[in-house]
Amino acid sequence: MKVLKDLFRDYRFVLSFCVLCLLLFLAFLTVFSPYDPTLWGVVPRDLKPSWKYLLGTSSKGQDIFWQAAFAVRNSLIISVIAGVVSRVIAVTVGMVAGYKGGLTDRILMFLSDSFLVIPLFLIIVMLAMLVRQMMNLVTLGLLLAIFGWAWDARLIRSQILSLREREFTQTAVLSGTGTLRLVLKEYMPFATPLVFSTLINNMSWAIGMEITLAILGLVNMDIPTLGTMLQWAISYQAMFLGYWWWLLTPVVLAILLFVALYWLSVSVSEYLDPRTRLQRVGAQ
Amino acid sequence: MNGTILRAEQLQAFYVLDIFGTRRVIKAVDGVNLEIRENEVYGIAGESGCGKSTLLKALYGAMDPPLRLIGGKVYYRVEGKDVDIFSLRPDDVKKLRWEYISYVPQGSMSVLNPVIKVKEAYRDFLESHVRGKTRGEIFEIAKEHIAALGLPPTVLEAYPHQLSGGMRQRVTIALAALLKPRIMIADEPTTALDVVVQRGVIQLLKSIQESLGNTIILVTHDMGVQANVADRVGIMYAGKIVEEASVEEIFGNPLHPYTRYLINSLPRFGDKGTRESVPGSPPSLIDPPSGCSFHPRCPYTRPICREQTPGFFEPVAHHKVACWLMGER
Amino acid sequence: MEKLLEVENLTKVFTLGSLLSRIRIRAVDDVSFHIRPAEIFTLAGESGCGKTTIARIILGFEEPTSGAVIYGGKKGAKNERVWFTEGVQAIFQDPFGTFNPLRTVEQYFFETIQNYRLARTREEGVRLIDEKLRAVGLSYEEFAGKYPSEFSGGQLQRISIARALLTDPKLLVADEPVSMVDASLRMSVVNLFKKLREEMGVSVVYITHDLATAYYVGDRIAIMFRGNIVEMGPVEKVLIEPLHPYTRLLRESIPEADPSRRWGGRIALTETEYQEYLRTGCKFAGRCPEVMEVCRNRVPGYVEVDGVQVRCHKYNPL
Numbered sequence: 001m002k003v004l005k006d007l008f009r010d011y012r013f014v015l016s017f018c019v020l021c022l023l024l025f026l027a028f029l030t031v032f033s034p035y036d037p038t039l040w041g042v043v044p045r046d047l048k049p050s051w052k053y054l055l056g057t058s059s060k061g062q063d064i065f066w067q068a069a070f071a072v073r074n075s076l077i078i079s080v081i082a083g084v085v086s087r088v089i090a091v092t093v094g095m096v097a098g099y100k101g102g103l104t105d106r107i108l109m110f111l112s113d114s115f116l117v118i119p120l121f122l123i124i125v126m127l128a129m130l131v132r133q134m135m136n137l138v139t140l141g142l143l144l145a146i147f148g149w150a151w152d153a154r155l156i157r158s159q160i161l162s163l164r165e166r167e168f169t170q171t172a173v174l175s176g177t178g179t180l181r182l183v184l185k186e187y188m189p190f191a192t193p194l195v196f197s198t199l200i201n202n203m204s205w206a207i208g209m210e211i212t213l214a215i216l217g218l219v220n221m222d223i224p225t226l227g228t229m230l231q232w233a234i235s236y237q238a239m240f241l242g243y244w245w246w247l248l249t250p251v252v253l254a255i256l257l258f259v260a261l262y263w264l265s266v267s268v269s270e271y272l273d274p275r276t277r278l279q280r281v282g283a284q
Numbered sequence: 285m286n287g288t289i290l291r292a293e294q295l296q297a298f299y300v301l302d303i304f305g306t307r308r309v310i311k312a313v314d315g316v317n318l319e320i321r322e323n324e325v326y327g328i329a330g331e332s333g334c335g336k337s338t339l340l341k342a343l344y345g346a347m348d349p350p351l352r353l354i355g356g357k358v359y360y361r362v363e364g365k366d367v368d369i370f371s372l373r374p375d376d377v378k379k380l381r382w383e384y385i386s387y388v389p390q391g392s393m394s395v396l397n398p399v400i401k402v403k404e405a406y407r408d409f410l411e412s413h414v415r416g417k418t419r420g421e422i423f424e425i426a427k428e429h430i431a432a433l434g435l436p437p438t439v440l441e442a443y444p445h446q447l448s449g450g451m452r453q454r455v456t457i458a459l460a461a462l463l464k465p466r467i468m469i470a471d472e473p474t475t476a477l478d479v480v481v482q483r484g485v486i487q488l489l490k491s492i493q494e495s496l497g498n499t500i501i502l503v504t505h506d507m508g509v510q511a512n513v514a515d516r517v518g519i520m521y522a523g524k525i526v527e528e529a530s531v532e533e534i535f536g537n538p539l540h541p542y543t544r545y546l547i548n549s550l551p552r553f554g555d556k557g558t559r560e561s562v563p564g565s566p567p568s569l570i571d572p573p574s575g576c577s578f579h580p581r582c583p584y585t586r587p588i589c590r591e592q593t594p595g596f597f598e599p600v601a602h603h604k605v606a607c608w609l610m611g612e613r
Numbered sequence: 614m615e616k617l618l619e620v621e622n623l624t625k626v627f628t629l630g631s632l633l634s635r636i637r638i639r640a641v642d643d644v645s646f647h648i649r650p651a652e653i654f655t656l657a658g659e660s661g662c663g664k665t666t667i668a669r670i671i672l673g674f675e676e677p678t679s680g681a682v683i684y685g686g687k688k689g690a691k692n693e694r695v696w697f698t699e700g701v702q703a704i705f706q707d708p709f710g711t712f713n714p715l716r717t718v719e720q721y722f723f724e725t726i727q728n729y730r731l732a733r734t735r736e737e738g739v740r741l742i743d744e745k746l747r748a749v750g751l752s753y754e755e756f757a758g759k760y761p762s763e764f765s766g767g768q769l770q771r772i773s774i775a776r777a778l779l780t781d782p783k784l785l786v787a788d789e790p791v792s793m794v795d796a797s798l799r800m801s802v803v804n805l806f807k808k809l810r811e812e813m814g815v816s817v818v819y820i821t822h823d824l825a826t827a828y829y830v831g832d833r834i835a836i837m838f839r840g841n842i843v844e845m846g847p848v849e850k851v852l853i854e855p856l857h858p859y860t861r862l863l864r865e866s867i868p869e870a871d872p873s874r875r876w877g878g879r880i881a882l883t884e885t886e887y888q889e890y891l892r893t894g895c896k897f898a899g900r901c902p903e904v905m906e907v908c909r910n911r912v913p914g915y916v917e918v919d920g921v922q923v924r925c926h927k928y929n930p931l
Contacts, residue, residue: 167710170674173722174703175776176728189715274715276303331795334765478659478822483866505796508868509827512875531872549800550870551829553852558807559829561800565765 012136016263025074037070038222049245059236068249070224084200086148093153098160115150128218135220144206152198163187193272200265208265218222226250286321295356296514297342310569312338314523319549327514331566336503345369357451363506385467386460396444403440450481461492469501522567522577529603541582541603616647623680640666642840651814655827660839664820668788702777706789708769712761725779745775767798785817803830828852836860839896846921856923858901
């Protein structure tokens with residue numbers, strides 16, 4: 001596990017890794033939740049944090065600790081689905097457009113540019129309003145994925161374009177390697193840091209979007225996520241009533257998540273950057 | 285014999301790298317002694333990775349991390365006195381640059397600012413070093429300088445990308461000669477250039493040296509260029525100078541086994557007989573061989589070569605060789 | 614005398630510029646030559662003369678505007694590159710660019726073996742690789758598991774040759790194989806070409822601007838200038854007694870490793886490349902020390918003088 005050892009030298013990775021492990025643990029704990037997260041009134045309302053109710057209770061009569069655990073889990077699920085699916089689309093589009101060039105490239109880039117130009121937010125709002133009742137974690141994740149690939153596809157395409165001109169592409173062709181295998185084997189090592197860092201950024205973006213949509217009331221408010229928790233707390237005037245434990249929990253968790261994801265992305269992509277990888281290769 | 289204008293004593297400059305916890309020390313310049321004279325062209329030759337570019341940087345005083353000065357001194361003879369450049373304050377060193385000593389780095393075709401015309405680059409230079417002239421006078425100085433060196437004056441009105449690589453190289457060299465420095469250092473000025481263009485660059489360097497009567501230190505691995513332009517040549521290997529002599533001696537009577545291989549491997553017209561290159565591969569500067577660094581590739585290795593690094597012997601007047609074989613004579 | 618490879622009236626035109634100002638550059642202008650088996654054919658000239666473009670066309674990386682490449686009697690078509698490259702392989706200029714810096718070098722070898730079905734088991738493959746490596750002076754042990762950055766330029770270039778030899782090609786296209794290799798290590802690579810020709814009957818298209826090594830290793834040579842072949846013939850004749858003024862200029866400009874033979878005269882470099890490409894008549898007319906009126910107006914045809922083909926009005930029987 002030399003890789004992990006090398007990564008642990010970076011304080012950013014260490015911190016973000018710890019925070020994410022903690023959050024994942026929290027998400028995992030939901031398996032043991034004594035309450036059904038969608039039910040109201042399962043515990044006394046508006047209690048301050050105590051040993052019995054670690055983070056207090058909300059005006060809906062829910063234990064905030066367990067709500068938070070579910071919120072973290074669900075938000076992560078949404079962002080992972082959004083991130084992964086959009087990566088798959090972005091990488092496919094980027095690589096095909098970059099390597100094939102010509103008409104294929106133009107069509108794909110036209111498609112990608114369209115997705116960039118149309119007012120994303122409004123479309124999401126529109127769609128969200130239409131499918132609101134059917135909205136669950138997966139559909140929300142997919143919805144965000146469809147709007148999250150366009151920018152990165154172009155990024156990957158640029159990378160492929162420059163790699164195509166390098167001489168080792170010609171060596172691979174002369175070795176008889178077919179197009180698909182060439183792109184996967186030769187270019188992926190260069191594209192991986194891009195894919196990874198954009199994955200993390202996309203995940204952050206997805207969480208942010210989810211929170212925004214929730215505040216606007218456009219998601220299924222029964223499912224606890226960081227956004228819906230925040231929205232409920234706001235609509236129940238938690239700030240004015242002084243129920244800081246209810247309001248702060250989703251905010252602090254969201255901030256932790258954003259910072260951790262950012263540091264993770266930065267440290268890992270620095271590690272995966274071909275230039276530093278080359279230095280490491282020489283050092284072995 | 286001309287006076288000494290630059291002296292290096294036991295110069296040691298290493299790159300100290302710390303990559304992911306592993307410390308690597310690249311001994312690029314490991315104990316170099318040089319005496320460069322006035323009014324001469326001194327060539328430094330050697331394989332890539334032998335430390336020549338680092339040596340130039342050290343002689344110029346450009347020790348940017350991870351390059352560090354580990355030991356030794358470099359003296360310039362300024363106004364009759366020896367000045368240790370590493371003991372100077374950064375401001376004083378800056379004053380010396382471009383007026384006393386100028387540096388044309390490798391790949392200097394890309395050194396010109398791409399968004400300004402060439403004449404602006406010249407103006408920047410002149411303005412920061414010459415006081416009390418109007419813009420018009422400054423442009424005149426630049427034009428005269430360019431014309432005197434045989435370059436077309438239209439070059440000043442162009443942007444760098446409009447000029448060919450060879451022309452850019454010559455413009456950069458002319459810029460380095462603008463303030464009539466006593467020493468000019470050029471790092472591989474002709475690599476990546478076509479043969480005919482290369483000739484133009486070499487001619488430019490020669491004409492600058494002749495008209496200013498200054499010193500040019502030229503680093504190139506191309507022995508043909510060395511033969512055409514250098515007065516004295518120093519052969520560098522694994523961070524040390526292993527042979528130094530006049531250019532006629534180096535080519536006519538190479539004594540160090542490495543130099544012998546180098547000279548004999550050069551193809552010559554009229555002779556299609558087999559030539560051999562130096563066997564083996566260049567040594568690692570991180571973990572150089574013990575004693576004489578050439579011993580793993582040398583056909584004449586003795587036990588002492590493995591154990592002790594040879595100093596300079598002088599079997600022929602003004603012809604220094606760092607080889608134990610010379611000690612036996 | 615069979616012809617292994619024949620290039621017939623090859624032309625390649627590049628169009629540069631935008632919609633408003635187009636420049637058409639004839640990078641390769643009606644070039645014809647042939648290569649025999651077991652011969653080292655040198656294509657020499659300065660940068661921008663079209664030699665690399667010809668190499669790319671031969672290898673199938675570029676489509677000619679007109680003209681044909683005939684290999685073993687068959688014209689190469691776009692999709693038939695696989696059979697073509699088994700007999701034709703290439704070496705490139707930058708040894709460190711030839712291999713992906715993030716992959717081990719041996720992976721290319723194994724891929725070649727797999728794609729061309731050169732061995733049935735891994736052991737057989739290793740043996741084949743070792744055989745080819747020994748032919749270039751290396752062994753499998755010192756090569757396995759290493760990345761390109763762990764070799765020197767000269768070694769890597771030899772490894773590149775070994776990879777090219779895996780398919781037992783009849784023709785090797787070497788594009789400036791030693792220009793990025795140190796002067797002291799060049800011979801090791803260049804001597805290999807000689808060995809390949811003598812022991813294995815491989816032909817080499819040696820593309821270079823270094824006339825010294827071209828003289829040392831070549832059998833026949835073609836000098837190119839701005840897309841045209843200006844002189845072609847046996848290396849002894851063309852480089853020792855050049856006929857075309859450009860060849861003479863090149864020959865004189867080579868810095869010889871002999872301090873007693875330094876350059877005498879000086880040269881002037883004034884015209885830009887574009888202007889030279891766009892000339893009507895002989896493209897060298899702008900710089901030619903022996904230029905005549907007819908040179909500026911009419912393109913010279915090929916004349917054969919003592920076994921050497923020259924494209925120059927000086928030798929035109931007019």
